[in-house]
Amino acid sequence: MGFAIFLAAWHLATAVLKVPIFQKIPPPAVVLREWFNPEPFFGVSVYTSLYYSHIAYSVYRAYTAFALAVLLGVPLGILIGWNRTFKEYAFPLVEIFRPIPPLSWVPLAILMLPGTEPPVIFVTFIAAFFATVLNTLLGVQSIDRSYFRAAQCLGFARRDILLHVVIPGAMPHVFTGLQIAMGLSWVALVAGEMIAGKRGLGYMIYDAYSMVQIPTIIMGMLTLGFLGFFSSALVRVLGRRLMAWRSY
Amino acid sequence: MSLYGGLRIRNVGKVYDPEGIHVVALQDISLDIAPGEFCVVVGPSGCGKTTLLNIIAGFDTLTSGEIVMDASTLTAPGKRLSPGADRMVVFQHGALFPWKTVLWNVTCGPVLQGRLPRAEAEAQARDLLAGTGLAGIEGQYPGELSSGMRRRVELVRALMNDPKVLLLDEPFRALDALTRSVMHEHLLKLYDLARKTVFFITHDLEEAIFLADRVVVMTTRPGRVKKVIRVDLPRPRDYRILTSLRYGQLEEEALEAIHEEALKAFETGERELA
Amino acid sequence: MLRMVRSTALWRGVGGIALFIALWEAASLLKLPFLRFVPAPHVLFASVVETIQTQAYWSAVVISARRVVIGYVIGVALGVPIGLAFGVSRVFKGLFFPVFETLRPIPPLAWVPLSILLWPTMEQTVISVIFLGSYFTVVINVLGGVETVDLRYVRAAFSMGASRWQVFWRVVLPATSPSIFTGMAVAMGLTWEIVVAAEMVSSIGSGQTGLGAMMWQAYVGGVIPLIITAMVSIGLAGLLFSALIWQIGAFATRWRRLV
DSSP states (O other): OHHHHHHHHHHIIIIISOOGGGTTSOOHHHHHHHHTOSSOTTSOSTTOHHHHHHHHHHHHHHHHHHHHHHHHHHHHHHHHHHOHHHHHHHHHHHHHHTTSOGGGGHHHHHHHSOSSHHHHHHHHHHHHHHHHHHHHHHHHHTSOHHHHHHHHHTTOOHHHHIIIIIHHHHHHHHHHHHHHHHHHHHHHHHHHHHHHOSSSHHHHHHHHHHTTOHHHHHHHHHHHHHHHHHHHHHHHHHHHHHTTTOOO | OOOOOOEEEEEEEEEESTTTTOEEEEEEEEEEEOTTOEEEEEOOTTSSHHHHHHHHHTSSOOSEEEEEETTEEEEETTEEOOOOTTEEEEOTTOOOOTTSOHHHHHHHHHHHHTSSOHHHHHHHHHHHHHHTTOTTOTTSOGGGSOHHHHHHHHHHHHHHTOOSEEEEESTTTTSOHHHHHHHHHHHHHHHHHHOOEEEEEESOHHHHHHHOSEEEEEOSSSBOEEEEEEOOOOSSOOGGGGGSHHHHHHHHHHHHHHHHHHHHHHHHTOOOOO | OHHHHHOHHHHHHHHHHHHHHHHHHHHHHTTOGGGSSSOOHHHHHHHHHHHTTSHHHHHHHHHHHHHHHHHHHHHHHHHHHHHHHHHHOHHHHHHHHHHHHHHTTSOHHHHHHHHHHHSSSHHHHHHHHHHHHHHHHHHHHHHHHHHTSOHHHHHHHHHTTOOHHHHIIIIIHHHHHHHHHHHHHHHHHHHHHHHHHHHHHTOTTOSSOOHHHHHHHHHHHTOHHHHHHHHHHHHHHHHHHHHHHHHHHHHHTGGGGGO
16 A cells, blocks of 8 residues: 555656656656566666676675675674673674774775675675674573573583573574674675676666666666565574474 | 482671672571471572572572581582582573473483483483373473473473482462462472472462471571471371461461561562572 | 773783784785785874874864764654654554565665765765665664553553553653664664765765765775775764764663663
């Protein structure tokens, strides 16, 4: 229902009333026509392989960066949350780097890493990494003290506590963090692609912008919105599967 | 009758944050618990009973005095024996690992300590669970069970570890009164089988008298031993004892002492620390 | 203060950072390919000292800060009421939330090209993108806050004879205030990230140079210590601004400490 109102308002503002501030924005009909056009005017539509090529590049980068962030971020978060000594050495360092916006790593990333893909993936990784570490850390800290005490009574060795208490206990928070990290990955990725990429949805949008192909811009934006939403949902579903014990 | 788990609590004191707010939680507590005795400590909220339990369990240290278990020092100022299976604790809000099955929860102690091979531990666990009327739930997660069932599983978990002392921290507090009375009988049944030393804390006087060999009434903060009452009701006990003459006499004896403390705690508005 | 100096945590933290800087210095000396263009710590330090004494640096800070504040304030001013509306009115939510949720995942950066076409000046473009970033965050947090208000408080108020309006002002709003401030703090942190991005993308042809633009120009011009200086400055600014909001929020919700 709300969609209808939004579309109606869009249509109204651009096609009917021709509100001047919106004059460069095409009405929804134009966008849809282009999007589903077998012979798209500007070269990109559901029917062109170029569209899917852009999507594939973006997806590859986003998911690769995300995977790296998880592989590195979760263990680090657990270590910081669980081991006080390690936390005292490592956490200040993490907290110094964390506020630096992922985007601002772009120039440095380009200078440090070879090729065109690694810098974009690195920037995306940074965004997902810090969110993951923080949420994992919070997850470990949120585990009720009683569980640790029970483990002590039961004669758990430190390794057992890590495996059977810390990791499973932190999982709910970790997965919340992963959903957030996934969302952030997409945000960072788009920015990175706009600035430094060739191919990918961010690049597609920027390219369309520079050639004033506005329907394509909107296509790109909406595709991104959908992919971002879908990716987060994927993480959420995975989490629900892995934590079958959360039946209540 | 268990020969182990005798506790000698001598002049134990506990002060939190001595340089700062200086809260005296326990003051000069002395108590002897015989091996196999069911000892219940009653007192108002904030009186320090949980602190005492934590000290015996090894989660916390004391600032003065000492506790000896079976002729070896358990804890003294500056020295603390880490928590272990010899002093199993059953927690107030339950500490069954929600992410593991009932079977895993019950068998994890002996298996991870290396005392029993997994197959044998599981067989023993199934027996014990069946013995308490919980057959068939081994594969379920704690989240799927009722709170009464979870408590029973936690008791089984504790007993599987063959402790010298069983420490129960208001374990039935979160249950409704009806479930609680059934759990009392259930606990006594288990106790009669193994006769382990039990250290049970609660704020419920009725519960205390029903379960105990001896009831220890504590004062409000700073916690001291106010009165010790020997409960000479015969075992095995069931709910009908609650209306017997002897029970009424014991309750009367204890009530005056504890009501006075309850009033004091009410007036000062103590908040629980531990 | 003395307690702090004696605390091991502090020294370990310093130690960790010192170790990192030492490794960096060593890697620079060894001329590792990875760090070919990255300056050694002592070079960087000298550059930073020099930069913060220039007029250009501080005017860049002010320019970026101004954009952040304007976009943020508008985002909060619109976001809080709409978030509350979503939470309180099922009708309103049913109508407009789906659209909102579809637009929300769109990265702020992706709005930039569209915004450039929409707004006459670059300044407005940047501010509008910042607005979007803070707006979505605030709404989501406020909505979450409203939805998790303990129903018992609401019921208690109604049973004491409160009108719907009174329940809203005296119960729902205060109960939601922690979430409102959390949303505001998170959004503030976000806006600094967005301002960088927005400035980087639109730095060609915009009149005034904010920190993000300065960083990009430093990159293009090959003045690498300046890049890092800008990066760290932005991070610091984001930290300080959100810390400020956190403090305001903590003060406004002091009752939380006691609950």
